[in-house]
Amino acid sequence: MELRRRSIVLGLSALTFAAAGSHRTSAAPVRAAPVTDTDDEWQVASPDSQGISASGLEEVLDAGHSVYSLRSLVVVRNGYLIAERYYGAAAYSLLTIFSITKSISSLLVGIAIHEGKIKNLDQTLGELLPEAAARHPEARINQVTLARILTQRTGLEYDDNNVAPLVAAKDAVSYVQLLPLGRNDPPNWVYSNAGCSLLSPILRRAVGEAIDEYAKQRLFSPLGITDFEWERDNTGNPLSWRGLRLRTRDLAKIAWIMADGGQWQGKQVVPADWVRDSTTSQVQVGTTLPPISDPGYGYLWWTGTLKGRPAAWGWGHGSQFAMIVPSLRLAIATNAQAGSYQRTRAQDQQVMALLTQIVELTT
Structure with missing residues (x-):
């Protein structure tokens, strides 16, 4: 698809506490103002008006x-974009979200099931990809x-620290x-890029088009997401386990809809x-990340308890987070x-500490 990069123009004031694209910027309060770039579709409000201390934030x-x-941090409360800060990136920057691509692929599976393109979660790989199963009928998978x-229990024995063979595979x-x-x-929970890579061909066969096109029509366009890039494998399929690049504002849209049902x-x-x-x-x-407790896993979304409240998040290598705390109507x-x-392990903990502070500020 043709990608358009553009600056976002806001009525009355800049939306950020910092001007986009500058590493060190001056702070300014956010004023409630409509977004004048209708392609962005965010409604804007001040943190204070949505129950979060502006000075604390x-x-x-x-x-x-x-x-x-x-590189970026975007905060949404009650469906309003209330603050964002960019550290060398900019509001229009397309940034790799790594394994949050998995979480978005899960949403596409849910949409496909709702549309009747996939029958149910009990279908086997052999039923979903019968041609591939016929080529390797002995394959236990x-x-x-x-x-x-979707719950990372395929049982595959695969070294996720070395994805080069998966990336290089001709098929x-x-x-x-x-x-x-x-x-x-049943198999134990084991994080598996290889297992998640199967979702792209599964979806392609089920819906009749590549997942980037399906995502564009069923997920991105309804959210006003027009700019994205998606890495492909050697057969031309967009990857379902990594490789999606989004603006952080648009990643926040994905997080918000998860917080809002x-x-x-x-x-x-x-x-x-x-x-x-x-x-x-x-x-x-x-796997856990302090101060989160009760770590669990849904359908390619992590789950746990943060400051006594149920939370869920997409989590990509290198501190990419799409965090939601539904009871607070908060997405980050x-x-x-x-x-x-x-x-990145230490970096994850530092970024999670920031997210935890935002949760603590939310009333």
Whole structure:
């Protein structure tokens, strides 16, 4: 698709506490004002008007300057865009969201089920990709259900620290089919890029088009998202496990509809039951990120408790977050430059500390 990059013009004042695109910027209060660029579709309000201290929020955004490689932070309350800060990026920058691509792929599965393109979560890979199953009838993964793919319980034995073979595969589906499976039944939860890579060909066969086109029509266009890029595999399919690039404002739209039961400005975009089930723990996991407790996993969305409140989030390598706290009607989106796994672990904790402070400010 043709991509358009543009600055967002706001009525009366700049929407950010910082001018977009500058690493060090002056702080200014946000005034309630309509967005004059109708393609953006955000309604704007001040933090104070939505029950969050403007001065407290400004301090949190200022603290973001000290977080290694943080590039953006956008805050939404009650459906209003109340603050954003950019640290070297800009409001119009298309930024890689890494594994939040998985979370968005899950939404496309939910939409496809709602439209009757996919029958249910009990369908097996062999039923969903019968041609691929016929090429490798011996592959045990052909019997794995869609539910297990979405909850990271495929049983695939695959080193997720080395994705190069998956990226280089001439036929990613065949590559995954020939990977070994463990013997646990049911399989344990194990994070798997390889398993999630199957969603793109599954969706393509089910809906009759590539997932980027399906996303554009069913998800992005209803949200007013017009600018995005999507990495493809060697067969031409957009990746369903990484590779999507969005503006952080648009990632915040994805987060907000998850906080609001799948709705965007009163219109149902993602089925409400899919949002509920995706952000409800389907399986307990060992991975956690303080101060989050009760870590779990829904349908490619992480779940847990943050400051005593249920929370859910998409989580991409290098501190990409699409965080929601539905009981507070709060959504936060972040983007940061990814580094080594050792560095990003500390970075994740720093960014989560900022998100936690925003939750604490919300009344």
